[in-house]
Amino acid sequence: MEQFLQQIVNGVSLGSIYALIALGYTMVYGIIKLINFAHGDIYMLGAYIGYFCMTYFHLGVIPSLLIAMAICTLLGVIIERIAYKPLRNATRIAVLITAIGVSLFLEYGTMFFVKANVRSYPPLKGILTHSFKLGSIVVTAQQILIVCITIILMAFLQFIVKRTRIGKAMRAVSLDRDAAELMGINVDNTISFTFALGSALAGAAGILVGIYYNSINPLMGILPGLKAFVAAVFGGIGIIPGAMIGGYFIGTVEVMVAGYGNSMFKDAVVFAILILILIVKPSGLLGKETKEKV
Amino acid sequence: MNKLAEIKGIKKWFALLLTYVIVQLLVSLNIINDYIMATITTICINIILAVSLNLITGFTGQFSLGHAGFMSIGAYTCAIIIMRYPSPLSFIIGLFLGAILAALLGFIVGLPTLRLRGDYLAIATLGMAEIIRFVFLNLDITNGAAGLFVGVQYTNWLWLYVFTAGTVILITNFVNSSHGRACISIREDEIAAEAMGINTTKYKVIAFIIGAFCAGIAGALYASYFYFIKPDLFGFLKSIDILVIVVLGGLGSISGSILAAFLLAIISSLLQSFPEIRMVIYSVLLIVIMLFRPQGIMGSKELSLSAFKSLGSIFERKNGGER
Amino acid sequence: MKRLLTLCVCFLIAVTLIGCSKGNQNEIRIGINYELSGGVATYGQSSVEGIEMAIEEINNAGGINGKKIVPIKYDNKSEPAEATTLANKLITQDKVVAILGPATSGSFKAEIPVANANKIPVASGSATADDVTVTSDGKVQEYAFRVCFNDSFQGTVMANFAADNLSAKKAVIIMDSSSDYGKGLAKNFKDNFVKAGGSIVAEEAYVAGDTDFNAILTKIKGLDFDVIYIPGYYNEAGLIIKQARAQGITAPVLGADGFDSPVLLELAGAEALNDIYFTNHYSSLDKDPAVVKFIEDFKAKYNKEPDAFNALGYDLAKFVCDAIARAEKLDGESIKKALEETENFVGVTGTLSVDEYHNPVKSIVVIGLENGVQTSSVKISP
Numbered sequence: 001m002e003q004f005l006q007q008i009v010n011g012v013s014l015g016s017i018y019a020l021i022a023l024g025y026t027m028v029y030g031i032i033k034l035i036n037f038a039h040g041d042i043y044m045l046g047a048y049i050g051y052f053c054m055t056y057f058h059l060g061v062i063p064s065l066l067i068a069m070a071i072c073t074l075l076g077v078i079i080e081r082i083a084y085k086p087l088r089n090a091t092r093i094a095v096l097i098t099a100i101g102v103s104l105f106l107e108y109g110t111m112f113f114v115k116a117n118v119r120s121y122p123p124l125k126g127i128l129t130h131s132f133k134l135g136s137i138v139v140t141a142q143q144i145l146i147v148c149i150t151i152i153l154m155a156f157l158q159f160i161v162k163r164t165r166i167g168k169a170m171r172a173v174s175l176d177r178d179a180a181e182l183m184g185i186n187v188d189n190t191i192s193f194t195f196a197l198g199s200a201l202a203g204a205a206g207i208l209v210g211i212y213y214n215s216i217n218p219l220m221g222i223l224p225g226l227k228a229f230v231a232a233v234f235g236g237i238g239i240i241p242g243a244m245i246g247g248y249f250i251g252t253v254e255v256m257v258a259g260y261g262n263s264m265f266k267d268a269v270v271f272a273i274l275i276l277i278l279i280v281k282p283s284g285l286l287g288k289e290t291k292e293k294v
Numbered sequence: 295m296n297k298l299a300e301i302k303g304i305k306k307w308f309a310l311l312l313t314y315v316i317v318q319l320l321v322s323l324n325i326i327n328d329y330i331m332a333t334i335t336t337i338c339i340n341i342i343l344a345v346s347l348n349l350i351t352g353f354t355g356q357f358s359l360g361h362a363g364f365m366s367i368g369a370y371t372c373a374i375i376i377m378r379y380p381s382p383l384s385f386i387i388g389l390f391l392g393a394i395l396a397a398l399l400g401f402i403v404g405l406p407t408l409r410l411r412g413d414y415l416a417i418a419t420l421g422m423a424e425i426i427r428f429v430f431l432n433l434d435i436t437n438g439a440a441g442l443f444v445g446v447q448y449t450n451w452l453w454l455y456v457f458t459a460g461t462v463i464l465i466t467n468f469v470n471s472s473h474g475r476a477c478i479s480i481r482e483d484e485i486a487a488e489a490m491g492i493n494t495t496k497y498k499v500i501a502f503i504i505g506a507f508c509a510g511i512a513g514a515l516y517a518s519y520f521y522f523i524k525p526d527l528f529g530f531l532k533s534i535d536i537l538v539i540v541v542l543g544g545l546g547s548i549s550g551s552i553l554a555a556f557l558l559a560i561i562s563s564l565l566q567s568f569p570e571i572r573m574v575i576y577s578v579l580l581i582v583i584m585l586f587r588p589q590g591i592m593g594s595k596e597l598s599l600s601a602f603k604s605l606g607s608i609f610e611r612k613n614g615g616e617r
Numbered sequence: 618m619k620r621l622l623t624l625c626v627c628f629l630i631a632v633t634l635i636g637c638s639k640g641n642q643n644e645i646r647i648g649i650n651y652e653l654s655g656g657v658a659t660y661g662q663s664s665v666e667g668i669e670m671a672i673e674e675i676n677n678a679g680g681i682n683g684k685k686i687v688p689i690k691y692d693n694k695s696e697p698a699e700a701t702t703l704a705n706k707l708i709t710q711d712k713v714v715a716i717l718g719p720a721t722s723g724s725f726k727a728e729i730p731v732a733n734a735n736k737i738p739v740a741s742g743s744a745t746a747d748d749v750t751v752t753s754d755g756k757v758q759e760y761a762f763r764v765c766f767n768d769s770f771q772g773t774v775m776a777n778f779a780a781d782n783l784s785a786k787k788a789v790i791i792m793d794s795s796s797d798y799g800k801g802l803a804k805n806f807k808d809n810f811v812k813a814g815g816s817i818v819a820e821e822a823y824v825a826g827d828t829d830f831n832a833i834l835t836k837i838k839g840l841d842f843d844v845i846y847i848p849g850y851y852n853e854a855g856l857i858i859k860q861a862r863a864q865g866i867t868a869p870v871l872g873a874d875g876f877d878s879p880v881l882l883e884l885a886g887a888e889a890l891n892d893i894y895f896t897n898h899y900s901s902l903d904k905d906p907a908v909v910k911f912i913e914d915f916k917a918k919y920n921k922e923p924d925a926f927n928a929l930g931y932d933l934a935k936f937v938c939d940a941i942a943r944a945e946k947l948d949g950e951s952i953k954k955a956l957e958e959t960e961n962f963v964g965v966t967g968t969l970s971v972d973e974y975h976n977p978v979k980s981i982v983v984i985g986l987e988n989g990v991q992t993s994s995v996k997i998s999p
Contacts, residue, residue: 003835010831035413083581090588092412093357097541100534101580108573108654116658118852120883131863138864213828215856215884217659223826226420226530233417258832264794264822266832268428271421278418279406328731329705336702431794431824439824440746440797441697443726443753520698522727526656526795527696566703569653569692 002136007259008252013143013212015251016150020205021228022235022243023157024198030174030238031194033092037099038079040225041106042199046072046206047216048110048119055122061211065149068207069200076199077192085188103221111218118217121210128211142212153204154244157197161240170194174238227254227267230274236284245285314455321451335449335519337559338458339512344539344551346508349465351537352545352594353474354501355481356408357416361536363423364506366528367399368392368513370430373442373523385448385518389457393510399426400506401499408498411484423533430525441524442517449519457515461508466548468504477501481546542583543590550592557591644687645680645941647672647934648707648716650728655695656825659852660720660926664742665690667930668717670918671938681942693719697727704731704739715740715937715952720926722746722797725761732760737949738956740764740937742929745771746797750975760949762956762975764933764966768798770981771873771896772805774997775846778894778983779871780813782995785843787818789868791833791857793849794822802848802873810846818842823853830857834864844868850875851924855884862889874898877984878924887989898928898966900982900994911965925966932964 021043028036046068053064083102087095123129124142131140161167169190172180181187209224210216231250235242250270257266277284317334320326326334347361371392376385407418430436468474476497479487488494517523539558543550561579565572583591649668652661672686680686689711693699700719707713708731716732716739719725725744732739740762741749747767750758779785788810793799807817818840821833834857837845845861845868847854858870862885872895882890899908911931915923923931939962940955941947959971969979978999985993 003839006835007832010829010835013831014829029413033413035416083585086585087588091545093351093537093541093545094584094588094590097538098581098584100538101577101584104573104577105581108577111654111658112571112574116654116662118659118880118884120855120880123886140863209828213856214859214886215828215852217852219656219658219826220828222530229417230421233414237413255829255832259836262432262822263833264432264824265428267824268425271424271428274421275407275418275425278410278414278421282410282414327705327709328735329702329709332702332705336698438800439795440800441723443723443748445730445752447730516698520701520727521730522697522701522723524697524723527698566691566706569690572692573654 003259006137007255009137009139009143010259011252011255012248013146013251014255015248016146017205017209017212017224017247018228018231018251019244019247020150020153020201020208021224022231022247023154023240024202025225025229026232026235026237026240026243027170027194027198029232031170031191032084032088032095034084034095034099035229036198037096037225038102038106039198039202040221040223040228041103041110042072042076042079042221043202043206043209043224044110044216044218044221045075045106046203047210047220048114048206048218049203050207050210051119051121051216061124061128061145061207065204065207068203072199072203072206073196076195076202080192080195085191107218107221114218116218118215121214121216124211146208146212149204149208153201154240157201158240160197166190166193223267227270230270233284234274234277236287239284239286242284242286310459314452317455318451331451332519333559333563334451335454335515337555338454339516339519340536340539340555340559341458341552342461342508342512342515343536344543344555345462345465345548346505346512347536348540348543348546348548348551349469349477349508350501350505351540352547352551353469353481354477354498355484356498356501357412358419358502358505359416359530359533359537360403360419360421360423361505361509362528362530362532363419363426364396364400364509365513365516365532366423366426366430366523366525367396368510369517369523369528370436370442370513371395371510372514373444373517374435376446376448376518377442377444380446382448385453385514389511389514389518392514393507396510396513397503397507400502404499404502404506405495408495408502420530420533423528424530427525427529430528436525439524439526441522443522444517445521447519447521449515454515454519457511461511462548462552465504465508469548473497473500478546538580541590542580544592544594545590546594547590547592547596549597550590550595553591553597643684645684645947646687646689646711646713647937648704648711648713649688649690649718650693650700650703650707650716651690651718652695652720652724653690653692657695657721660743660850661692661695661718663924663926664718664720664930664933666919667742667915667923667927667932668934670915671931671934674914675935675938681938686938689713693724695721695724697724700724701727701731704728708732708735708737713737714941714947714949717742717930717933717937720744722749725749725763729758729761733758735949736760736953738762738937738940738953740933740956742933743926746801757974760953762936762971764936764964764969764977765929766874766896766898766979766981767976768801769805770999772802772807772848773809774896774981774983775802775871775873775894776806776809776815777813778896778995778997779844779846780810780815782983783844783869783894785869786815787842788815788844788846788871789819789821789837789840789842790817790846790848791821791823791830791837792847793825793853795824795826796849798850798875799848803846806846806848823849823857825850825853827853828856830860831864834861834866838864838866842868844871846871848873848875851878851881851884855881858885858893859889862891867892869894871895874925877928878926879922880924882989885989890986890989893986895984895986896981897984898925898979898981900984900991902984902991902994903982907963908965928965932966935964936962936969 049068050064053059169185173190231246235246254266257269372388375388539554543554691703720743722744725741738760792803869892876895944951944955967979969977980998983995
């Protein structure tokens with residue numbers, strides 16, 4: 001039982017990271033129906049920006065987090081303007097290939113400047129090095145930090161999407177872009193804003209991973225990006241609470257398979273669940289069945 | 295009139311034979327050295343993969359991100375067989391067995407997942423390919439992550455040419471047949487196609503099976519040329535590479551896929567001398583090409599050389615063109 | 618028809634576009650075929666740093682018999698097929714006399730048939746799988762060489778060290794199952810540890826690039842064991858050690874030369890690196906002037922501490938150049954013969970001789986870490 005609870009703790013911390021990345025995926029997909037493969041690389045860049053802030057400018061965790069989020073926001077918007085906007089009316093597959101191009105560019109551009117080797121975050125100080133024992137369950141301060149920041153960011157995101165004008169615009173554009181445009185919504189700005197939000201969250205995830213695992217490299221975004229996408233599809237793509245549930249679910253499943261089964265199969269199980277979900281309920285856990293219009 | 299058709303048929307085979315003989319001659323004269331041959335092998339394998347994925351994604355409109363999974367089945371089957379019984383005959387047996395197993399898997403996976411549409415199918419096929427990879431990673435017979443060292447080379451120019459030309463002819467003929475038209479109608483509008491009485495699931499599965507079969511062949515050729523295979527080679531990135539060729543060439547254009555396979559091989563070998571920035575240049579090229587030509591090099595048209603067009607027009611007038 | 622014509626035309630274009638070569642009598646061309654991008658780029662890039670430093674040193678000292686070494690460097694994208702293609706290119710177009718690399722066993726194996734067919738020696742600094750220089754049916758790969766230990770040697774040494782020096786009875790293995798290196802080490806450690814009277818309580822696996830090992834560690838935490846063996850590279854090993862210590866697992870951690878990198882200390886943190894033992898080529902405690910000079914020069918050139926890949930790459934280039942200098946003629950066959958005759962070559966990673974199976978015979982050290990600092994080293998001769 002204690003082992004089980006400990007695994008839950010592990011799963012929730014891992015799931016928080018997936019959830020943060022999945023949110024960006026799901027929002028972008030919801031609004032322009034693009035699997036933004038470059039999203040995982042924004043997460044990687046967030047980790048590197050945090051690394052440079054903390055190593056060379058000796059900033060604390062929170063200022064670094066804010067800077068990483070700000071720069072990632074900017075990057076997300078720039079990428080959208082340069083690479084995706086001109087293709088707004090092209091086939092979706094063409095945009096997808098562009099996204100792959102952007103993803104490779106970010107990975108290998110970063111590798112060119114910082115080399116392929118793993119870098120590690122500077123040692124943490126103060127409260128962050130503590131760990132708390134509840135019985136025999138160990139919870140580290142970093143795990144608590146990750147979960148807290150994730151929840152704060154998600155609540156903030158939910159507030160923006162549900163309670164603000166721009167959030168309303170985002171929902172409208174994702175429902176029907178043409179109709180939204182007719183209603184006087186600036187579609188281009190709304191899409192840019194979506195990219196900005198998603199990229200900020202990915203940047204935050206990047207720096208949190210840097211703090212938690214302390215290991216970053218230029219190709220670190222590929223697999224978490226893929227799994228976060230799985231999480232987004234699992235929860236129902238385009239649905240914000242779905243991405244959170246999906247992220248936590250995938251994180252927990254992965255940990256449970258590794259903890260009670262064979263750790264070699266944890267990724268395979270994640271994908272098998274994905275296929276099952278898609279076959280049984282293609283619109284995801286929280287997705288609504290939509291009738292196809294003829 | 296029949297004579298004209300006959301002449302055309304003969305010409306076609308003659309052109310095929312001529313290409314084979316010319317390259318074989320260049321190989322014997324050592325003008326095509328081992329390195330160029332290795333590049334040609336990569337190109338041919340990529341042609342098979344791209345043309346077969348084009349059938350699934352370009353012609354039938356089913357977005358698949360799992361082509362490398364089918365390829366890996368062919369590669370491993372063939373590798374295991376030729377490692378046990380090293381002979382040219384077992385290479386051919388292994389190749390066909392691999393292709394059949396890949397096709398079978400295409401059928402098993404295709405039947406339930408092809409109900410999915412667009413991006414969902416893409417993700418499901420991606421998941422399938424990843425699962426195949428994890429299975430190979432954990433089996434004993436495939437030697438897990440350490441991979442299989444095949445050590446012998448049976449893929450030569452003859453087999454390469456036979457199977458590349460064979461795949462291209464097979465898929466061209468399929469696309470031009472009534473079955474192919476049915477597939478294209480699914481791409482254009484699935485609901486309309488269904489309303490016209492086309493069994494969409496059947497044709498989707500057929501396209502999937504043929505695509506998987508050809509990918510299996512490509513995998514087998516790969517395994518018996520490049521000496522060594524491991525599960526990581528057939529990951530998500532490989533599927534993406536194939537998709538890039540297809541989209542770059544133009545969805546629904548077989549000559550486009552062929553052209554793109556050549557183009558990417560040339561770009562890649564020209565960039566070999568700049569190892570540090572190779573991938574950066576490649577990715578920028580990819581973005582730029584997509585920004586300026588989102589429909590790919592050929593769009594959905596087929597290549598026609600004007601010189602040959604005038605020559606071939608005599609026959610085409612009668613037959614209404616090859617396509 | 619048109620498609621077939623496309624094919625013809627494209628072939629001609631391709632043939633003319635690819636390929637043009639040149640040669641010069643006053644230089645020695647050596648191929649460098651390494652993983653500079655893709656999944657294991659970090660190993661390739663590290664090795665090449667060492668190689669380039671060695672070649673620069675040799676050229677600054679006047680080259681080999683007055684001839685400069687010209688390295689020709691290509692990136693095989695971490696793909697074995699690309700390694701085969703590039704080996705062909707280096708041999709047939711660039712006319713190299715020997716090829717260094719690739720770093721991983723798989724890609725290196727994919728290159729060997731090309732080397733044998735063209736009679737050009739190839740050598741790797743880090744292809745450790747047992748069946749690299751000798752095929753699984755016992756045939757020596759004539760033109761393949763290496764300067765690193767094979768997996769069975771390192772695994773055996775560590776198993777005996779654990780049983781004898783640490784009096785361990787029960788061990789847990791957490792291996793990198795995505796590399797043949799990890800698998801080979803795990804198998805040999807297991808076989809020999811059991812032979813020495815120990816037992817393996819659990820075997821866990823991870824894949825390179827994983828960052829979260831808490832699930833595995835939570836699982837083994839409840840077990841009774843004396844040591845943990847982690848056959849894998851520093852990238853993941855550092856994280857495993859950090860997370861294990863954070864969870865309160867204090868058992869000694871054992872590893873192999875994949876641990877040898879300053880990154881291990883950065884990842885795990887000094888306070889986690891207690892009771893760590895790993896097999897390695899050399900120890901920084903060693904006051905061998907060659908080692909001291911290498912570490913100083915490397916720091917001066919690259920502004921960082923060298924790791925095992927750097928050192929092995931450096932030795933690899935020196936090893937091959939040493940053979941080229943001794944070879945009667947400047948062709949593959951003579952160089953291969955000179956490589957086979959290598960005796961007591963003094964490198965940074967130890968003094969080595971080449972045995973009949975083209976493996977280096979050299980001593981191994983078991984390094985102990987306390988607070989992230991090397992505090993003990995036991996030298997074991999083969």
